[in-house]
Amino acid sequence: MKNEYDVIVVGAGPAGSMAARFAAEQEVSVLMLEKDRDVGYPVRCGEAVSKKGLEEFISPDEKWIAAKISKFSFTAPDKTEVIIEFGEAGYVLERRIFDYALARTASDAGAEILTRAYVNGLLIENDSVCGVKYEYRGEQKEIKSKIVIAADGVESRIGRWAGLETFVDFRDMESAVQITAANINVDQQTLYFYFGKDVAPHGYFWIFPKGNNTANIGLGVSGIVGKKKSALSYLNDFMETHYPGAPVLTSIAGGVPCCPTLNKISAPGIMLVGDAARQVNPLSGGGISSGMIGGSIAGKIAGEAIKQKQLELVLTYDKAWHNRQGYKHEIYNRIKNGIYNFSDEKLNNIALTFSGVSLNKRTLGRLFRIALLNQPSLLIDVAKVFI
Amino acid sequence: MLRQAKNGKLMIEILPDKCDFCGCCVGVCPEDAIELKEAEIFIIDKSCTNCCKCVWSCPIEVIRFNRNGVTSN
Ligand SMILES: Cc1cc2nc3c(=O)[nH]c(=O)nc-3n(C[C@H](O)[C@H](O)[C@H](O)COP(=O)(O)OP(=O)(O)OC[C@H]3O[C@@H](n4cnc5c(N)ncnc54)[C@H](O)[C@@H]3O)c2cc1C
Ligand code: SF4
């Protein structure tokens, strides 16, 4: 290890690994710190990702692909099911291996990685971030850097220490639980989504296949719901009704920040990426590919800023993110706010209307258009992203 | 001994033995009052305001509001 690095990345999830890789590719020195023992574990994720979102950054490898997805199934509260076929749409990953593979792309590019290193403070000089304080195997240490990239996930605190306002309104935080269970007989090419106040009010319930009749089964509900009934008790109810006695291989809790990106995601010497910047798609709750996008943009900017000796370039990151992806998330967020407040009756009607659309004309855009017929202002938003 | 919150006594209690260390509560805490390591969690007493947002957000019900106040062991 060196005494000082050009870039320190905190957190070795998809966003952190991409930030580390894209910075290291420009031949600046990079250190990525991860608090856990292992990169990629525990997995707090449904592991679904679109083909396009994934392949921008890494070519698919059988080692970390658990299922190939070509269909979406949506089930309304009255059990009306609508199916949309896509051809090759995406994957369910084995993130334990995938995150590891992503971190390897960073180390291949020259980044150093240290696990069991818990960052618990920032070094700040002249109002600019210039390194981190961290605990490593019980010892308190410090290390300097020109730029810090905070990729510390939903539990991020680093941005706050740099004076950015990063906490998520509890109504926008989807409290989630998920199990990976065996003996779940579902189509292995379909992602299943369930809606309604009995299964997941202000959120949705999912079953994502992972091959060999195992599946990720989980849900997220808004903090407003959690006040009365926790995500865990919704999951227990569902499993008792649908899959009593199914063997459970893993079970995890998690939080998904379903809001637009933070107003400010950079400050002198620091950039926030991935869940830490709240770069999750607020409509779907998917954060793997958008986190990789955020990480890659920040990594690139960090590398350039250092090579050109213009550290103030860090502050161009907000705009770069917004123009690439952030503006879409603002639209997704408006659609989400429209849809999450629908009554069960309305959801049933949407499913019924959509069932009348012939199979080859079914698209996500059309589904959302039908869903929002009663909210014409939102239709323009739908048109902007899906058409 | 009763623990002190920013505004009097601390009434928020995390049951560390049942916690999954997922970070959902940390993400919603407006006061940066929760410290979370790989497998260790605690409330930073002097920062907490007993606002309960973490209680509502915990997916597996391991944070409690305890009106009698939280004592240190
Ligand atoms: C239940 C659930 C299901 C989901 N399903 C999907 C899905 O199907 N598809 C999808 O695209 N997205 C899904 N998401 C969202 C997705 O998991 C996240 O958006 C994604 O993992 C974010 O990547 P990241 O790199 O920003 O953060 P993370 O993957 O969370 O990585 C952050 C890393 O930082 C480390 N860290 C945190 N604090 C510190 C510190 N102080 N010092 C050092 N290291 C630290 C953590 O240990 C962690 O390894 C789901 C989320 C949940 C909770
Ligand atoms: S009660 Fe409020 S201030 Fe205290 S830890 Fe929970 S969220 Fe933070």
Ligand code: SF4
């Ligand atoms: S939300 Fe609940 S399970 Fe998750 S870290 Fe906080 S207390 Fe633990």
